[in-house]
Amino acid sequence: MTRPTPDSAVDSPATRPGPAAVTRKRSSARAAGLRTPSWVGWLFVAPALGVYAVFVLRPIALTVQYSMYRWDGIGPSTWTGLGNYVRVFTDPDLFASILNAVKLIVFFSVIPVVLGLAIASTIRRIATSRLALVARTVLFLPQVIPLVAAGIAWSWLMSSTGLVNQLLTYAGLGGVARAWLGDFSTALPAVGVIGAWVLLGLCTILLLSGMSKIDPALYEAARMDGAGPLREFVSITVPSLRQEIGVCVTVTVIAALASFDIVYVSTQGGPGNATMVPGLEIYYLAFSERQVGMASALAVVLMVLVLLVALPIQWLTKDKSS
């Protein structure tokens, strides 16, 4: 491509190398990284790689190492091989924490993404109105505040005398009112509702901004062919938003699997173990029960699980759009 560059205007054959030389230099520059020796590049990378190695890569390696020992964090440790991993998958309490995290995906991912899609396509036409601009700011609030604060506020809303039960009583549903976070059957969904509240706004805005990039002519053409709103949604909106949906799903699934702050504040894993998630279990195992090996095995399982979920979503949603 022969794009005029700012300096090509001042190039003259007398003072600068000829066009052939420039082309040659340019292509060789591309190959050799702008004529900079590799070690210079590595010097630029070294500080970042250094802190990353010391505070992330080394701890990852140590987690894997700890996971093969039985260790109380103080005394001598004994080698157990894969014993800790066997227990993660056979101990009902430990495995239940993983299952809980998977169940949370329904609330953290499915609800925000599906509801976000529905809301975004309903408000698509007024996306540039004043109201929508205000909404953009308001809906981002849950992303800005600490999750701890969201947990405190919602624990209060869902307590036995909280606003949720007050509204239910007004609606004549006083019979179902309860301490939502303290009831074995509703605690996990209640934690999920907090997560859905945090993530719904982000998903809606993200999907809405993706929709604004869709060519309106597509919708007009569909209308002329007699397509209804539902048909439009299925054949135009969803396929065009492939990338945005992928992002929403990735972010929210990771938030569900690695949840910690919200659960720690609202239920501490209780009642019983009803809302125990891997992140919190690792914390308890390592720092109150002094089972560092078990905590590390669960940590490895969690890290692998997140990667196993995140990578396929990336591949599925990226290959066609690029």
Added chain:
Amino acid sequence: MIVGRRETWTGRLLLVLLMAVTLMPFLSLFVTALHPSGSYPSGLEWPRDPQWGNFVKAFQAARMIELVKSSTLIVLGVVPVSLLLGTLAGFAIGHLRMAGRNLVFLAFVLGLTLPFEGIITPLYYQVRDMGLLNTRWAIILPLIGLFMPFAVFWMRAHFVNMPDELSESARMDGANVWQLFWRIHVPLAMPALSSLAILLFLWTWNQFLLAIVLVDDPLKRTMSGALGAFQGQWGTNMPLLCAGSLLILTPTLVIFLIFQRRFVTALLQGSLKG
């Protein structure tokens, strides 16, 4: 036309409803905070005698001034260094394109999805052995490392799109790599850098796990970690807890409202790239 108008009205209604649901928890915190300290108010009920003094009480109980100072110190320790290291590495990987860059980039990218809980246990022992437990360094240093994947990823995405011609003409004018970086590329990277700075600020300020594990003293924690301690201490006094939570929210809220447009763009770009 009629269909279109009905659609806009459903849209508006939905938006208002959604905003109401989003704001409800904040409203509930606020109303509850005005009830007499130690009482157990029910639902959303405006108190007969609003206790504005609760905010003063919570301000003193939470030692807000010291908390803001502590969080600010941590942010000042984390954000500038992370920006610098991330930009240096992103520039090398995205623009200088040295041999082996793909491998090192892959190493960073794999860290993008890492749950912090995954490495918190060895991190605790490592920080203890460094003698940094219960100091702000215990939060600052690991966070810089943990932010590297995103910072490098973000800055590389910027530098990959910078045309080679730009650097070549600077090199022909006799600039060395260091000058090229500081005089040409850093000024041009300002928009990407400021968005990254906003995101890193937010993630540092709200960091909870590292704060509660590595630092016992709430006054040396981040805001979020301090709120956790505040809840532990005042958890049974709902009005005071609500007032404290609101106060602890206020700094981020104010900064968000001032820079809201930048925040929204940064968060949108941030999630799209991540």
